[in-house]
Amino acid sequence: xRRNKPTTGYGAALAMVNVFALIYPIGLLLRAKSVDENLFAxxxxxxxxxxLVVIDAISIVMADIVTDRR
Numbered sequence: 001x002r003r004n005k006p007t008t009g010y011g012a013a014l015a016m017v018n019v020f021a022l023i024y025p026i027g028l029l030l031r032a033k034s035v036d037e038n039l040f041a042x043x044x045x046x047x048x049x050x051x052l053v054v055i056d057a058i059s060i061v062m063a064d065i066v067t068d069r070r
Contacts, residue, residue: 010063028047 027049029041 014056014059018056019054022048024048 022045024047025041029038029045032038032041
């Protein structure tokens with residue numbers, strides 16, 4: 001079975017989505033003024049990173065499936 005080489009466009013688009021998705025949690029962390037706000041912002045950042053890892057893994061597998069069918 002012949003495999004297509006992955007394009008750099010898909011990786012760049014995925015990286016840009018990840019960066020844009022992390023802008024809000026990082027800004028929230030930087031604007032935290034109290035311990036409670038800092039704790040909440042840290043939780044939001046970890047949750048966002050976890051969700052991005054899961055979504056990225058699913059999208060990479062789906063892209064691999066789509067490129068194998070061509």
